[in-house]
Amino acid sequence: MKKQKKIGILTAGGDCPGLNAAIRGVGKTAIVKYNMEVVGISSGFLGLINKDYIPLEEQMLSGILTLGGTILGTSREKPFKKTGHLSIDKPKLIKAHYDELGLDCLVCIGGNGTQKTAARLVEEGLNVIGIPKTIDNDVWGTDQTFGFDSALWIATDAIDRLHSTANSHKRIMVIEIMGHHAGWLTLYAGMAGGGDVILIPELDYNMDVVNNYLLERARKKKPYSIVVVAEGIEKPKKQSAASFISERIEEGTGIETRKTILGYIQRGGSPSPVDRLLATRFGAKAVDLIAREDYGRMVIKKGEKIKDILLSEVGSNLKLVPPDYSLIKKARGMDICMGCKA
Numbered sequence: 001m002k003k004q005k006k007i008g009i010l011t012a013g014g015d016c017p018g019l020n021a022a023i024r025g026v027g028k029t030a031i032v033k034y035n036m037e038v039v040g041i042s043s044g045f046l047g048l049i050n051k052d053y054i055p056l057e058e059q060m061l062s063g064i065l066t067l068g069g070t071i072l073g074t075s076r077e078k079p080f081k082k083t084g085h086l087s088i089d090k091p092k093l094i095k096a097h098y099d100e101l102g103l104d105c106l107v108c109i110g111g112n113g114t115q116k117t118a119a120r121l122v123e124e125g126l127n128v129i130g131i132p133k134t135i136d137n138d139v140w141g142t143d144q145t146f147g148f149d150s151a152l153w154i155a156t157d158a159i160d161r162l163h164s165t166a167n168s169h170k171r172i173m174v175i176e177i178m179g180h181h182a183g184w185l186t187l188y189a190g191m192a193g194g195g196d197v198i199l200i201p202e203l204d205y206n207m208d209v210v211n212n213y214l215l216e217r218a219r220k221k222k223p224y225s226i227v228v229v230a231e232g233i234e235k236p237k238k239q240s241a242a243s244f245i246s247e248r249i250e251e252g253t254g255i256e257t258r259k260t261i262l263g264y265i266q267r268g269g270s271p272s273p274v275d276r277l278l279a280t281r282f283g284a285k286a287v288d289l290i291a292r293e294d295y296g297r298m299v300i301k302k303g304e305k306i307k308d309i310l311l312s313e314v315g316s317n318l319k320l321v322p323p324d325y326s327l328i329k330k331a332r333g334m335d336i337c338m339g340c341k342a
């Protein structure tokens with residue numbers, strides 16, 4: 001039977017749990033529900049520049065739901081970024097290879113940078129659908145990205161484990177959580193893991209406030225404290241957030257302090273059930289949009305519903321934690337230190 005449409009899928013930017021679930025959601029819906037042909041593009045936009053792709057058959061999509069990473073590979077290639085090597089026009093190559101492949105639409109699974117590139121490709125005349133992913137949860141327009149829930153489990157588990165060793169040694173433990181410029185993961189993991197101090201990029205912090213709070217805990221005979229810091233907080237360029245904050249705490253309080261940088265562990269491994277479901281629902285919705293030729297859109301979660309918005313609306317916007325966010329207010333109401341006076 002003649003295929004209805006031919007679509008390409010790529011995963012771009014930093015990886016996260018749930019990418020394979022999204023690839024499977026797109027691929028199976030396209031093949032089974034709509035009789036479409038599916039092409040997997042390697043290493044994000046690099047694959048379209050270098051003509052590196054493979055046809056994705058239905059059986060290749062079996063058994064990948066639970067796998068971490070991405071079977072397609074990823075890269076941080078930004079084709080519209082001027083690099084100084086003006087010899088190759090990457091957007092032009094992408095457009096030429098998209099046409100040569102005979103694609104009807106390109107599905108771009110990625111974070112903010114990827115959705116920005118996707119919107120630029122729409123301006124260049126390509127049919128594109130975006131699917132938002134990232135552990136940072138900072139993509140504009142969607143309540144949640146997939147990847148976030150899995151990372152939240154990992155970060156919370158890490159904080160849980162710090163409590164007992166902190167208690168044994170009567171120490172202050174500083175843990176650094178990823179999130180780029182956003183504090184979602186730090187705030188949620190900090191609250192779920194029972195952090196005493198939570199520092200996020202969206203709120204200014206004052207080391208006197210933090211140190212006085214920690215000294216007060218010691219005076220109240222609380223044997224240890226957990227300080228959860230986002231990688232993106234204000235700090236000197238060359239130092240990690242965890243190093244900077246733990247040094248300032250030790251010199252300001254005199255209490256023995258240790259640091260942990262959780263790093264890429266937060267991005268690895270099998271996706272949580274919530275992320276598997278979200279990625280699957282995003283994937284299926286993306287193909288429904290393609291089937292009705294409603295291009296230039298990004299799928300989103302709004303409340304319990306999966307909806308879509310214009311890719312051009314996403315643009316360069318970031319979804320940051322609002323300073324008056326309800327969870328911040330709850331934290332303050334429980335005497336959790338957010339680094340500054342409310």
Ligand code: F6P
Binds near residue numbers: 076111
């Ligand atoms: O966007 C996801 C993320 O893991 C951020 O939390 C972090 O700042 C960044 O990617 C790390 O990027 P890279 O994989 O390029 O080191």
